[in-house]
Amino acid sequence: xxxIFSLCFILVINIISAFANDGYKLWLQYxxxxxxxxWQLSVLKNHKIHGDSETISIIKNELExxxxxxxxxxxxxxxxxxxxxxxxxxxxxxxxxxxEVLPNTLINQLVDDGYAIFLDKKSGQIIVxxxxxxxxxxxxxxxxxxxxxxxxxxxxxxxxxPKITHRVLNHWDNLDRTVERGYSGFSIWxxxxxxxxxxxxxxxxxxxxASIGINGTVLTNVNANSLVLTPSYLEKxxxxxxxxRPYGIKVYLTARFSSPIEIGKLxxxxxxxxxxxxxxxxxxxxxxxxxxxFGGFVVKADxxxxxxxxxxxxxQADGANMLAEALEPFGGIVMWRAFVYSEHTPDxxxxxxYNEFKPLDGKFKGNVIVQVKNGAIDFQPREPxxxxxxxxxxxxxxxxxxxxxxxxxxDTHLAFLAPLFEEVLKEDTFTNGAGSEVAKVxxxxxxxxxxTAMAGVANIGSDRNWTGHHFHQANWYAYGKMAWAPYxxxxxxxxxxxxxxxTTDKNFVGPIQxxxxxxxxxxxxxxxxxxxxxxxxxxxxxxxxxxxTGGRRADWTATxxxxxxETGIGFDRTKTGSNALEQYAEQIQKLWGDVETIxxxxxxxxxxxxxxxxxxxxxSLWDNIAIHYQKGVDEAKxxxxxxxxxxxxxxxxxxxxxHSFLKIQAEEAVWWKDACLTYxxxxxxxSLPDGVEEPTHDLEYYKSIRPRHVPGI
Ligand code: GCV
Numbered sequence: 025x026x027x028i029f030s031l032c033f034i035l036v037i038n039i040i041s042a043f044a045n046d047g048y049k050l051w052l053q054y055x056x057x058x059x060x061x062x063w064q065l066s067v068l069k070n071h072k073i074h075g076d077s078e079t080i081s082i083i084k085n086e087l088e089x090x091x092x093x094x095x096x097x098x099x100x101x102x103x104x105x106x107x108x109x110x111x112x113x114x115x116x117x118x119x120x121x122x123x124e125v126l127p128n129t130l131i132n133q134l135v136d137d138g139y140a141i142f143l144d145k146k147s148g149q150i151i152v153x154x155x156x157x158x159x160x161x162x163x164x165x166x167x168x169x170x171x172x173x174x175x176x177x178x179x180x181x182x183x184x185x186p187k188i189t190h191r192v193l194n195h196w197d198n199l200d201r202t203v204e205r206g207y208s209g210f211s212i213w214x215x216x217x218x219x220x221x222x223x224x225x226x227x228x229x230x231x232x233x234a235s236i237g238i239n240g241t242v243l244t245n246v247n248a249n250s251l252v253l254t255p256s257y258l259e260k261x262x263x264x265x266x267x268x269r270p271y272g273i274k275v276y277l278t279a280r281f282s283s284p285i286e287i288g289k290l291x292x293x294x295x296x297x298x299x300x301x302x303x304x305x306x307x308x309x310x311x312x313x314x315x316x317x318f319g320g321f322v323v324k325a326d327x328x329x330x331x332x333x334x335x336x337x338x339x340q341a342d343g344a345n346m347l348a349e350a351l352e353p354f355g356g357i358v359m360w361r362a363f364v365y366s367e368h369t370p371d372x373x374x375x376x377x378y379n380e381f382k383p384l385d386g387k388f389k390g391n392v393i394v395q396v397k398n399g400a401i402d403f404q405p406r407e408p409x410x411x412x413x414x415x416x417x418x419x420x421x422x423x424x425x426x427x428x429x430x431x432x433x434x435d436t437h438l439a440f441l442a443p444l445f446e447e448v449l450k451e452d453t454f455t456n457g458a459g460s461e462v463a464k465v466x467x468x469x470x471x472x473x474x475x476t477a478m479a480g481v482a483n484i485g486s487d488r489n490w491t492g493h494h495f496h497q498a499n500w501y502a503y504g505k506m507a508w509a510p511y512x513x514x515x516x517x518x519x520x521x522x523x524x525x526x527t528t529d530k531n532f533v534g535p536i537q538x539x540x541x542x543x544x545x546x547x548x549x550x551x552x553x554x555x556x557x558x559x560x561x562x563x564x565x566x567x568x569x570x571x572x573t574g575g576r577r578a579d580w581t582a583t584x585x586x587x588x589x590e591t592g593i594g595f596d597r598t599k600t601g602s603n604a605l606e607q608y609a610e611q612i613q614k615l616w617g618d619v620e621t622i623x624x625x626x627x628x629x630x631x632x633x634x635x636x637x638x639x640x641x642x643x644s645l646w647d648n649i650a651i652h653y654q655k656g657v658d659e660a661k662x663x664x665x666x667x668x669x670x671x672x673x674x675x676x677x678x679x680x681x682x683h684s685f686l687k688i689q690a691e692e693a694v695w696w697k698d699a700c701l702t703y704x705x706x707x708x709x710x711s712l713p714d715g716v717e718e719p720t721h722d723l724e725y726y727k728s729i730r731p732r733h734v735p736g737i
Pocket of ligand 1: 196204205246247324328362402430
């Protein structure tokens with residue numbers, strides 16, 4: 025009877041999941057494990073959890089949920105199982121363990137939200153322990169992930185502390201629920217209904233973030249609205265903070281620099297004005313009254329029309345320090361963005377942030393961290409790492425990655441971003457000689473900073489599957505994993521995410537993992553190969569626009585960046601040009617300054633070269649550009665075919681959704697290739713090499729394509 029019941033259970037679950045899965049459950053699917061092993065069963069079925077707090081209740085619920093999804097209710101370890109694999113699960117804070125556990129020293133070394141998972145041979149139990157309830161929550165999620173993907177607890181145990189303290193999402197969400205550069209629906213924050221209505225999605229959001237170690241959320245757009253700092257909005261923010269707290273997530277807000285004028289009725293927002301300083305101090309006090317663990321402020325100042333200290337001829341440090349002083353008594357921090365540039369500064373945009381911030385090194389208060397985008401321009405499909413990394417040893421710097429794909433095809437183009445994140449984190453800044461990777465700047469180890477942080481611009485919206493493309497959930501997942509462990513590999517993340525989200529079937533995971541890992545390079549190829557950048561359509565940034573020129577700001581055009589003419593293409597950032605290269609360490613200047621030694625992927629970022637210039641493969645620059653575009657197109661088309669081969673291995677709903685998006689991507693890869701090659705060929709005047717398909721239309725046709733109502737502007 026029991027057997028038949030179990031069989032029916034598995035059958036029903038499989039049938040349901042084969043057809044309907046809208047992706048809402050993300051990587052927390054907890055789908056049935058085909059043949060659960062004795063240890064998986066005993067851990068899921070027999071657990072003891074010590075403690076009593078909201079977080080502990082969340083842990084209990086999570087275990088129940090996972091157990092009911094992964095194994096049939098009637099399945100229990102047999103007596104024989106119990107004899108051979110006695111381990112049951114004990115979850116308890118280190119101080120409550122009450123066991124003579126061996127790895128005490130390793131556990132003592134954990135930071136507050138770190139965790140340990142190990143087999144205690146004496147008691148035969150799997151133990152999840154930590155110094156805090158949040159650490160226990162992280163450890164539980166880790167263990168459940170291992171159970172789902174079929175990993176066992178290694179002999180030596182797992183002892184994990186995050187390398188970075190503040191692992192935050194930056195929502196570019198506006199109070200009217202539009203999302204700047206957000207492509208998966210509206211903002212999930214329903215400000216109108218808050219604080220009276222708490223949507224279940226807020227809990228689910230917090231749970232998903234906690235499951236990958238994210239511990240902070242900046243609720244509002246960096247193009248900020250001071251309204252969020254008014255009393256009625258602070259009530260709403262408090263409501264969200266209360267939901268997130270037991271999941272270990274702090275809220276942060278973006279502070280509009282001119283708030284003292286706009287909502288404080290002061291005549292100025294000058295950071296050195298005493299009334300302004302007092303206003304921010306009072307505001308901080310008010311915020312902390314509502315939200316005692318408020319994380320702090322993120323500030324975009326003096327950039328793209330946002331107000332800032334420049335308005336009063338003050339420095340970025342003056343602005344940041346004023347806010348830092350207001351937050352200091354409460355333990356808050358200021359994440360001050362380095363994305364500062366102006367069309368009125370007559371210098372290469374690449375150089376402006378470095379030029380402004382480097383002289384301020386060491387001038388920021390202790391609770392300020394400077395938030396630097398991964399590259400010096402703006403989240404392009406590929407950028408060399410930002411020269412500020414490594415250049416400000418006395419100032420904590422944090423990384424800002426963009427998870428939302430403003431420049432990588434928005435929500436419909438598959439681009440697994442972990443390889444982009446990994447590439448930047450691994451770059452050697454050479455600040456303290458070889459081995460001074462960007463990851464070491466970020467985790468504080470290179471310059472001995474305790475204040476460490478990483479930000480990811482969220483790709484989350486009100487779409488049922490959260491991120492538009494199902495595979496873009498992987499970018500949220502990858503960001504969380506890398507913020508916790510910036511040295512982890514993309515391949516590992518992709519495999520884990522696929523197994524948690526879809527299936528452990530190796531005939532699915534193997535080929536699709538490869539597809540994911542190659543996808544970002546594929547996008548680089550059909551959009552901006554060989555160091556080209558910023559050649560997208562203007563304003564909405566969707567589709568190609570190498571012809572974009574003129575207008576109010578040269579630094580928002582494509583022609584400013586590609587500099588294509590009959591003599592060649594590329595931005596000369598060497599000594600003969602803007603000399604942005606000078607902002608990097610000497611070793612890099614030497615390597616990248618020479619067209620023979622610069623990695624070809626950065627070639628046109630730093631060099632302006634004739635179309636006939638020969639690359640390493642002996643072919644001309646023009647031929648190489650064309651070949652890269654074609655490669656991107658071929659891969660995008662091949663992905664559609666590859667995806668078709670996995671039909672039936674996962675549920676139909678997600679299969680069909682991804683299939684349709686991959687087809688859009690393949691079509692738009694052709695659009696990118698044809699538009700860019702048609703445009704550039706008017707300068708190169710060279711024919712396309714063998715194997716590169718001729719564009720089907722003339723330039724006017726491509727220029728006339730004007731997508732309307734593109735979301736996320
Ligand atoms: C939030 C780019 C985007 C803007 C964004 C800005 C930023 O310029 O196009 O939408 O504004 O970056 O990071 O501040």
